[in-house]
Amino acid sequence: MTELLLKNIIDSLCWTCTKRIFHFQLFTVTASCENKSYFWIQKYLEEKKLKEHNSKDFQGCGICFGLLEKYSDESFLKELADRVNNCGIQFRDFRISLTASNVSTLREKFIELLLESIPISEISLRLYNPKCLSVKELWKILTFHPLEVIMGKLYNHTSLFDVKTKFTIEDSALEADTRLLDTRSISIPEKKLSKKARLQKEIQEVGFTKPNVDLVIKESNLEKFKKYYTLPFTRTMSNFDLECTHDPIFLAGRYLKFSRILSQTKWIIEGARKFSSSIEEIMGEVLSRELGATGFVFTSSGREDIDVKCLGKGRPFTLEFMEPKRTEFTREELKKYQQLINESTTEMAVKDLQYITREQTKLMRESQENKTKSYSALCYCYSKLDEKDIEKLNSLTRVDLLQQTPIRVLHRRTVMTRSRWISDIQASLIDEHHFKIKMLTQGGTYVKEFVHGDLGRTEPSLCTILNKECDILELDVESVNCDFPPEINYDD
Template sequence: MDLKNYESLCKECRIRQGFGGRKNLEEANPCFICNNLMNKLETINKALISKVNEGYEFRTFQIGVSLPSSYIEREDNIRSRLRVKGRNNIKNQFLTNLRDMFKQALNKELDYSSPDLRIDLVINEENEFFFNLVPTPIVLACKYLKKRRGIPQKQRGVAITKAQFLQDDSKYGRFFSLEEVVSEYLKQITSGVNVKFSWIGGEDKESLVLGKGRPFFAEIIKPKRRIIVEHNVSLNEKGIELFVLNASKNLPQYPMKYVSMTRISVITERLVSSKELECLTSLSNRTIWFRNKKRIISRDVHSVKIVKIDGKNFELELIAEGGLHIKQFVGGKEYCEPNISGLLGLKCECLNFDIIDVWLRGQHALEVFSDLHS
């Protein structure tokens, strides 16, 4: 039975039902199924290209569409009456055509599972269309050096912008954190909306971070710009140096293990001699057990070296597995065995500690942070 006897369809919808070879079928206006949506493909594609040219960087894409349910229902009704089975429906054909046009126009690759840019298209009954562009997060492997004291790693209390921090030290210097300054900068260079951090260890706000720096990951949410220049200094302001090493789409599945060298400044309740401090070398190649919240955990100490003695004060260099609580290890006020105060039989307090260097361990660490691998 001739399809024209039932409904008036556009060329694309006729072909999709298997009637493309029939002659003398006039072009429908409007089409019963799609209301001539298929004829607007070129217009939609041009509008989409114009939208992504507003600063979006991407190599791969995926397009999804939400069509009016009435379009699907009308096509199902016709196919039921004509007993048409096993053929593409309007949504699949529309998406296939639009993806092909977009791909060829911009020379981009279609990626169904993990695209750089996801494009959600909504079309209403009047064939008005609306785009929602969602860039996939990027994960930046970074490292930082902190050459100025008084900078906490994580945000606390009142947040400020990097511009405020750079503008007035006296007003903002005691409130800004490394997290805030780095977040503001990374949002600026990627045009992202938010930054989530995955830290690999931490330090006190009065601590310096020296050597090759402390590694960390920064996940940029909805970045317009994602082609980041690697291995260049990204930020060098007011004692903070930030390096962006490389970019990927995923955070590591497991926590990275690391070893750090820490210089610790200690004050005791009385004068101490070098002979008394010799017992601290017994901490080398020992396992330290300490309380972390409600858990008892352990960290290995590889070496302890006394580097300076001055009356009640002394400094030592500690190479240990990452995650050892330094102030707890020195003072022993909370559970920590063995600890420096206990070995000396003296009340000791950590004045400050600096991170001299950090080395990562494991094959994945080698691939991501090659210059920080031990």
């Protein structure tokens, strides 16, 4: 009876799984001559080794489904490396994501219980290897270093380039496993779960997920396994699929805006687009095309209104590119990308274009805390102005403001009162109704409202300082003062 059981177990396995699951002493220790069962199993294992170990005619496996034989041998790894190297994506190192069925864990637990149930007195030695590596662990050991050698690239678990290997098994080969899986209990009442927990539970209820398999193992003993599993397992081969992807990469720079009819991002109101293009799209589309990316996400250090120019050193921005194919850049290539953007339009320009890491994107957010901006505004006064009015403005060293959320942005900003300051005011008279004013402001200051007062919602304003009604005709951002990103001169 024991010999038949062992024969059925061994016949279910490939040679690698046989060596992995059975105790190493079976392959190295000679037992007493009186132990016929021991000699029988050693002889049967030797026959299996001669038959399968040197054979290239893979029969599959009832546990690893080919991962530890066909899908880890030299010819497969060469094919895998060739597909990776020719995937069209630049990469300097790689990581591997392995997706394989957890059915292996379920079946292996059954075999472990069977082997542990055989009395040591019948064989003389323990049969199950307590230090048995899982299928996934051993596959990684068998493949990672050979792939490094074949591809000429190092494995790095933090690499941005992901080699996604997926091994699947036909449903028809898993009928018994599926019936066993369906016996697991659902212990938490639905009404006590949060929305997030319910969603996670729904995901776990489908397929051989690790939580599902762990639950079945926890709730099952040998007798329960025997109700669903019959040995030997049919030796089956997995289907293999490969996908290579690269994590998002980031470029940073500063943009200048010369137009008063160009929005920073897409401007859509009630489903209707107001302008044909935007800064976000001009930059993002050119760079996405050059990088072979599937999409992009634009982020900037603040924003200016559509009718406001952004001059000087420009406004800092970052662009995140999804699934790029070009991922490494020389100085000349970045210079070329910058030129392509600048040659595509007269409404804006880019400078200081550079590669940054995901961690470096935080620098832009951190720089916002101490950011200041310099503005230049062309203003109109409904009453006549004279030099005394200009002198009054120029005498101001610092103006502390209380600004309620402006009426023009109430639909998209939190209603609150903000404390801001303005300094370094330089005013000049153009004629008796027009004047120009330059100023340094704290980040987040609403400059238009400082000029006209926003119906008293900004105090003080130029209206209250001059005691004359004023309005703003044109506004330019002269400088966004922050350290990120570093300045780069591509003309050197």
